[in-house]
Amino acid sequence: MTTPLDHIRNFSIVAHIDHGKSTLADRLIQLTGTLEERDMKEQILDSMDIERERGITIKAQTVRLNYRARNGEDYVLNLIDTPGHVDFAYEVSRSLAACEGSLLVVDASQGVEAQTLANVYQAIDNNHEIVVVLNKVDLPAAEPERIREQVEEVIGLDASNAVLISAKTGLGVPDVLEAIVHQLPPPREGDINAPLKAMLVDSWYDAYLGVIVLVRIIDGVMKKGQTIRMMGTGAKYLVERTGVFKPARVNVDELGPGEFGFFTGSIKEVADTRVGDTITEDRRPTQKALPGFKPAQPVVFCGLFPVDAADFEDLRAAVGKLRLNDASFSYEMETSAALGFGYRCGFLGLLHLEIIQERLEREFNLDLIATAPSVVYRLNLNDGSVKELHNPADMPDVVKIASIEEPWIRATILTPDDYLGGILKLCQDRRGIQADLSYVGKRAMLTYDLPLNEVVFDFYDRLKSISKGYASFDYHLTDYREGDLVKMSILVNEEPVDALSMLVHRTAAEKRGRAMCEKLKELIPHHLFKIPIQAAIGGKVIARETISALRKDVTAKCYGGDVTRKRKLLDKQKEGKKRMRQFGKVDIPQEAFIQALKMGD
Ligand SMILES: Nc1nc2c(ncn2[C@@H]2O[C@H](COP(=O)(O)OP(=O)(O)OP(=O)(O)O)[C@@H](O)[C@H]2O)c(=O)[nH]1
Numbered sequence: 001m002t003t004p005l006d007h008i009r010n011f012s013i014v015a016h017i018d019h020g021k022s023t024l025a026d027r028l029i030q031l032t033g034t035l036e037e038r039d040m041k042e043q044i045l046d047s048m049d050i051e052r053e054r055g056i057t058i059k060a061q062t063v064r065l066n067y068r069a070r071n072g073e074d075y076v077l078n079l080i081d082t083p084g085h086v087d088f089a090y091e092v093s094r095s096l097a098a099c100e101g102s103l104l105v106v107d108a109s110q111g112v113e114a115q116t117l118a119n120v121y122q123a124i125d126n127n128h129e130i131v132v133v134l135n136k137v138d139l140p141a142a143e144p145e146r147i148r149e150q151v152e153e154v155i156g157l158d159a160s161n162a163v164l165i166s167a168k169t170g171l172g173v174p175d176v177l178e179a180i181v182h183q184l185p186p187p188r189e190g191d192i193n194a195p196l197k198a199m200l201v202d203s204w205y206d207a208y209l210g211v212i213v214l215v216r217i218i219d220g221v222m223k224k225g226q227t228i229r230m231m232g233t234g235a236k237y238l239v240e241r242t243g244v245f246k247p248a249r250v251n252v253d254e255l256g257p258g259e260f261g262f263f264t265g266s267i268k269e270v271a272d273t274r275v276g277d278t279i280t281e282d283r284r285p286t287q288k289a290l291p292g293f294k295p296a297q298p299v300v301f302c303g304l305f306p307v308d309a310a311d312f313e314d315l316r317a318a319v320g321k322l323r324l325n326d327a328s329f330s331y332e333m334e335t336s337a338a339l340g341f342g343y344r345c346g347f348l349g350l351l352h353l354e355i356i357q358e359r360l361e362r363e364f365n366l367d368l369i370a371t372a373p374s375v376v377y378r379l380n381l382n383d384g385s386v387k388e389l390h391n392p393a394d395m396p397d398v399v400k401i402a403s404i405e406e407p408w409i410r411a412t413i414l415t416p417d418d419y420l421g422g423i424l425k426l427c428q429d430r431r432g433i434q435a436d437l438s439y440v441g442k443r444a445m446l447t448y449d450l451p452l453n454e455v456v457f458d459f460y461d462r463l464k465s466i467s468k469g470y471a472s473f474d475y476h477l478t479d480y481r482e483g484d485l486v487k488m489s490i491l492v493n494e495e496p497v498d499a500l501s502m503l504v505h506r507t508a509a510e511k512r513g514r515a516m517c518e519k520l521k522e523l524i525p526h527h528l529f530k531i532p533i534q535a536a537i538g539g540k541v542i543a544r545e546t547i548s549a550l551r552k553d554v555t556a557k558c559y560g561g562d563v564t565r566k567r568k569l570l571d572k573q574k575e576g577k578k579r580m581r582q583f584g585k586v587d588i589p590q591e592a593f594i595q596a597l598k599m600g601d
Pocket residue numbers: 015016017018019020021022023024055056057084135136137138139165166167168169
């Protein structure tokens with residue numbers, strides 16, 4: 001039995017980070033009895049370990065809540081969770097596109113903040129109805145009336161029906177459920193008798209079921225035994241199972257118009273499923289496909305190599321498995337003089353890179369080295385040809401190069417006025433060109449053109465720290481522009497480490513080189529001999545540091561007899577060594593490769 005359209009509500013929760021989105025989601029799940037009390041653990045939706053530890057949501061999730069409203073009617077509420085970081089802005093927009101309404105959660109002690117704006121504008125762009133929820137009213141510092149006015153003034157939303165709650169204590173949360181039913185619209189269209197038309201919202205790989213595809217049904221029904229067709233790719237599959245998330249997977253006989261759910265079939269790879277694609281029934285196809293989304297483009301590339309060359313096969317299997325789950329991650333094989341066989345991988349941003357690296361290490365038990373992240377450069381060669389450079393190590397001889405172009409972005413930054421000076425300086429230091437400065441209430445809205453190369457490393461982290469987390473940041477790629485770029489090599493103990501080479505702007509080379517050498521000095525442990533660390537352009541050394549010789553004798557404090565203790569310590573030291581990679585005679589810890597690039601200005 002499918003649910004009638006007017007008894008379905010599909011919504012997401014949008015909020016500034018830490019305003020209580022996950023806590024509210026947990027309460028809604030609990031209140032609707034979707035989970036037994038004993039199965040509740042905090043922040044159910046942040047299911048991956050890394051998400052839990054980092055407290056961020058990466059992959060969009062969905063939960064079906066069954067709710068009997070005060071009017072006695074039974075409703076199906078689908079909560080579509082959205083990720084919160086700028087690297088995943090793309091996932092936010094596609095999750096929002098699949099539902100009709102949003103809960104805007106604002107911390108009643110903090111008020112509207114930058115990401116509140118960025119996220120709510122995305123919801124408004126998707127024609128969402130919005131319920132304003134003022135959270136944390138239990139806090140002594142909460143000022144719900146003032147914040148209600150602020151929401152009206154700054155965002156321009158009617159907040160007269162705002163729901164005042166404490167997601168922590170549960171106060172007011174039942175009113176949120178009523179507001180969802182009465183203030184958010186049901187799905188706008190949906191004809192159960194029409195040919196199947198469904199939107200592919202997301203897909204991931206499950207060890208037991210293979211690829212699981214999350215769909216939003218527009219028209220018709222989807223059920224076991226149907227042959228469906230992906231209209232974008234033309235691929236056909238037999239539906240083997242349909243179901244919903246509560247949040248655990250539960251099979252259902254069929255999915256009807258307006259509903260969210262999943263299906264599984266004989267789909268081998270996530271790459272076979274294109275997010276935004278229209279799914280229809282092969283036997284009776286719909287005439288018109290949905291508008292669809294443009295695929296997410298990797299913007300940052302880096303090499304991933306096993307610390308132990310013998311683990312390459314394991315890495316090959318692991319990247320293949322991860323890709324099953326994350327189509328925005330791309331890879332191809334690479335060989336490096338220093339690091340042997342590995343993969344050149346493409347990511348949506350630096351956080352995405354770190355997450356993939358961490359998952360490979362944790363879930364697949366691999367020790368990896370990540371090389372310097374790089375954007376895609378365009379080289380105009382003297383022979384008239386154009387070469388795309390994903391890896392600074394592949395840079396041809398400079399005499400062959402006529403010019404180098406790099407990708408530029410247009411960035412929009414919203415910040416309270418207090419931090420404007422610091423942010424202008426940051427943008428200026430990163431070779432930014434100011435395009436506009438205007439005001440949204442008391443907030444400055446800055447538009448800057450910046451080279452992507454200057455943004456991928458740590459721009460977002462810096463922006464957050466300068467603005468104490470208040471600034472929001474969004475960007476899109478605009479064009480390629482010529483730049484005075486040079487390849488900087490890093491030499492450790494007189495030997496170039498190709499994995500640390502990078503392209504930098506000539507004017508920034510010396511500063512970067514110095515910072516890299518200083519950072520590497522901190523990160524590389526002392527050895528029995530002196531180790532020079534140098535940064536060079538062409539043959540010219542532009543910065544140098546030296547690590548003095550020393551041996552840390554860990555057994556020195558075990559006087560005499562206790563052999564077991566001594567062995568334990570030596571084993572521990574060996575364990576520490578495992579995560580190092582030998583370059584010539586020098587051990588370089590794997591964090592050095594990524595940490596060296598994150599430098600304060
Ligand atoms: N006092 C109080 N604290 C709350 C309330 N709701 C959430 N919190 C706390 O605020 C912090 C952030 O809550 P989360 O639910 O993790 O916030 P979030 O918006 O999901 O954060 P991200 O997932 O990181 O974007 C946690 O420490 C919560 O315990 C509330 O109503 N009152």
